Amino acid sequence: MHIQDCTENTCVDQIQKIFHTAEVEIQRKKRVKVKLRLDLVPLFLSYARDYLNFKHLAHISCVDWIEENEFELIFMLWSYEASLMIMVKTRVNREKPEFITLSHLWPQAETYEREIHEMYGINFKGNERLGEFILEDWEGVPPMRRDFDTIKYSKENFYQRPGREDAQDVRETISKHSGEEVPDFAKEFSIRRIEE
Amino acid sequence: MTYDKNSKKIVDIIQNFARKHSLWILAYGTGCGAIEVPPTMTSRYDGERFGLRGAATPRQADVLLITGYLATKTLKRVIRTYEQMQSPKYVIGFGSCTINGGMYWDSYNTIKALDRYLPVDVYINGCMPRPESVISGFIKLQQLISEGKANGAEKYQKNLEWYRENQKKVIHNWKMPDYNW
Amino acid sequence: MDINWLKVLGIIITPIIAFIVGVAYGGIVRNITARVQNRFGPPVVQNFWDIIKLYSKKTTVSHGWMHHLAPVFAITASVTTLYFIPVLRDSKLFANLSFSGDLIFLLYIMVFGSLGMALGVGQSGNPNAAIGVSRGLSMMVGYEIPFVLALVAIMIQFHTTSLNDLLAVQDKFTNWIIFQSPIAFIAAILAFLGMMGYAPFDVVIAPAEIASGPPSEFGGKYLGLMQTSRSIFTFAKLVLFTDIFLGGAGDFGTLIVKTFLLYMIPVLTGIVNPRFRTEQAIRFFWKWPTVFGVIAILAVVMKG
């Protein structure tokens, strides 16, 4: 079936009719959120592309929920006819993250997958160009994972020029140099450092 | 014919004068600072008044303008590029992030102090430096050249080991890409 | 043996004059370009500083002996070309080596520099330079055809292959060849645009496409030599065209005025035009300029 004037509500109904396990909600105007089981996602995406006319893959994103030991994959599809975006969300196990590639549906998905593979270590089966994309000679934990500590890494690997320490709160430094008095409400902020 | 000390000096003066007034900048936008280079070179600020000019390849260039932070991947190419340039050559560190990392102080992929890896003659601070400060940086470089103090390339050659050691600390795989020229 | 000292002197000072005038023209052109572009521009002597700086650079690269020889070839070709062009008419000092068949000789010798460059660049192994050279040679095939056609038309018309004879023909203003055979002039001036290498025919050195083309791998002294050669060659070409079409010049003032005006044609075209792709440029040369060249020859033959 072909929906020319698909609105948020008809879209939700349509999806729920076909995918019973999907949690569908209208996030706001022009945004429909769909939560799906991992194995249904490729099916749903090709259904959305071919039958609901969501032709444009706008975005593939990934969030690391380290507390729940899961990665969340998010796919955004846009329909030119209906001016509507659906956000498809699914969870992948963090221990052995694997998903299949979407590059047969959208060629540009390959790029997103390459980046997510590099930054999170999720393996997209069927994508032949996984591997070095942005980083070069990177060893160790994929950097965008929550358990990778960038401050520690940069302190260990790069020479840090001294003199930055006192510049973390400009206000304090200025008052030290010029004798300006820091007001009470500002003192409260200056205790909190970025590094904590 | 006797060797005349003065004549050599005159040659030096002429050479330094020519070098000072003809600085060819390598067209290599290594970072986001590259956005302020076009305004510097075009009609509003017109860097050509001071003899600044773009050069297409490292062989022809005199000045390597490091426009901002350097990712380690770029650092590798920049070192390669710098070593392809013909001396006398100068390096200008452009923007705060070349001096102490700037706002990228905790990033895992950018170097924090450029002068550990390449000999920097002049730093221009700011994020971004305005075209005026870029020009003033170049005028400072011209001053250093005419005083004979812009000798970063010599420093680099003399202390190559120190520089190499620092470079290799950051670039894990020291295999340069296979250029065949 | 009787040595013609005047001629020796001419041989020594002609390239020097050509170099100074050529480089100064370069500086003036940079200024004119700058004014069109709404800015002040470099000092007129800027190009001299550039060349002095290039000569004072240390050169550490080597890609083999042909690579060393390429700029030498270029400068030899330029200077030789210059030697066979009478710079001033009826002047003993600047008559140089012109002889009765020099027009045909010039056609050959002008190509020599590019060929030498091609050999040198081939050895540097830089793909940008190699592409640049192949573009340069294709462009040459493009603009040489209308240029040769125009010259042949003139040779037939005036029954001579000597520049001095052509100068002798153009004894007064109305006898300039530009007025005697305007169609040949049109063909030649269009070829001249290609010869000078300004836009729209600057594919050879197109920075956005192939870095800077043939000189990609040349820095320091090599580039200095090439810039020198380019300045001299520019002057030589300008004088050649002045001699053939604009009646030459009796003194340096006239020469400067005529060559400068001639130089402005490619420069001003270049400022306001983007560049052709190689095949577009060749198609251009083989269309209108060639047609004009053929018409010029036909007109002469029919008349003659």
Added chain:
Amino acid sequence: MREKETTIYLGPQHPGITGNMMVKLKVAGDTIVKAETHVGYLHRAFEKLMEQRTWTQSFPIVCRICVPEPDPNEENLARAIEEIEGREVPERAKYIRVMVLELARLATYGLWMGGQSGSMGLYTMPQWTIGDRDYILDLFEELTGGRVYHMYIWAGGVRRDLPEGFTDRVLKTLDYLENRLPDYDNLLFNNALFQKRAQGVGIIPKDKAIEWGVVGPPLRGSGIKHDVRIDEPYEVYDKLNFIVPTSDGCDVWSRALVRRQEYEQSISIIRQVIEKMPKGDYYNKIPNPLTWQVPPGEAYVKTESARGEFGYYVVSDGSIKPRRVHVRGPAYVHGVSLLEKILVGANIADVSFIMNSLGTCPPEIER
């Protein structure tokens, strides 16, 4: 007979490349057989850094993602936070934001005109347009204190109100820019050589444009009328009158035409904004930025930048720092997968030309 294939590395150091990236080309004669883009030379790990910063500290970071046009990034992050938190934005702030965004668009188109013509050897054009772009940067400097990076659009509104007499100066600059347009036309858009080079080059067919995920002027240059400002109006775009130009040529030339017409549209939008701008508050004050916790939630917001659709996916877990900010710049698709496809079969002389027409900007590919 097959011609011998050579490999050419276009970049990272190359005058024709648009930023710090590399295109590896396999060339047979003058024709490209295979193109492969290599990015990552500008990776600063912004998304990681934002996880280390507070919400307010993220604003100076996002604007550095896209150097030629930083404002859509700030706008996106601000709108995403407002959407998650449910924060209201004063009406005046919305108008000011639109004005800033459109001024940034004009500045970017100035830069694009320069880049597009510079890539084919017309060096007079960049001198003019980049010089004229500076007048817009002057306005930004007066308004925000920065020429390139503004950090002006914040969550809850804008950082400061318009200075006195600012709108007059904007109008004056607009008049100047409008008067310059005939000059640009004569030099670039009516130039037969530009048309000759641009027509039939870098073709993105209409059906492929959808399939390949093309956005912005290249999409509209392929005849598809899609603009975030119309399809999903943000701020006050639904109260303004403007048209979205399209062109059916699918090539570099039609993309140029689209941008040329959008330039005029932007000028008219800014005039309308100044006319309709209400008086009032410009900032809905946020709490102490160092302890400001945004409630848990997520948002995907889009802004139409000069080069196409900028999308931000922002997740908050209720702490003082963002959980995840994922940026999708227009060049992310244009510069990697699309470029690899449409360069095949192109002439080697057109690589930089096509890259400019797509608006490839490496900093937003790798961030």
